[in-house]
Amino acid sequence: MSFFVLPFPTVDPVAVNIGPAPVRWYALAYIGGFVFGWLGMRALAGDDALWLRGQPRPTREGLDDLLVYVAFGVIVGGRLGHVLIYDPAYYFAHPLEIFQTWKGGMAFHGGLIGAVIGMAFYARRSRLPFLTIADICAAVAPIGLFFGRLANFIKPEMWGRESDVPWAMVFPGAGDIPRHPSQLYEAGLEGVALGLILLIAARSGALKHPGLVTGLFGVFYGAARIFCEFFREPDPVQEALPNGLTMGMVLSAPLILIGAGAIVFSLRQRNATA
Known part of the structure; x- marks a missing residue:
């Protein structure tokens, strides 16, 4: 066991009180993800150099509607995903707690499904290619993932396994054993690293090939x-599976396959039109 353990930087989960209403870091993480994601989408859609001449894409004004559809899908899908995948028996016994999102409990994969439904609705209504819409959203999704994982760390929740690495921490509510700050690992990989990969891809012309950025997101996020x-x-009841697997692993593996398929499809379309 390591003799050097980093102290957990305890942060009040309430960022600020506006009158009698507390504003939590968890809520600010979602707000920040949507706002900065919206700004990122506007920057991508407005840069003609990133797109083929005449390639259909959303206008900057149209992105306002896209944000609403995706945000609604993420919140509803993320919550329902957590309820139905991880602890349906508890929530069916306590149905009012389904709406208490400020207590945490949002499933990424459920939010992703909700976001896809929102994107599909927007694409159909706007008569724009779905893959182009998906590419724009995928390119900025790491922003929300980054803020979300920081919120998990501050809460704290979703902490790591027991460890003796020098940067291990003792998390409140997780006993006296030092653990990996796995939320920060995810913020770094799913947020910063993935964001840089997709930004470089977009700046290198990936948006000119519908489905390519979406495929890269699926492969690298998974x-x-x-x-x-x-x-x-993993939660021993909700997330742990036999043979060392976790629910997160099982749900993420298909994303790699779907992402790889999207990449192959995009590259074949490019070769067919070259």
């Missing part, structure tokens, strides 16, 4: 999430 699951402590 791989990053599976890697981080080896350091994250």
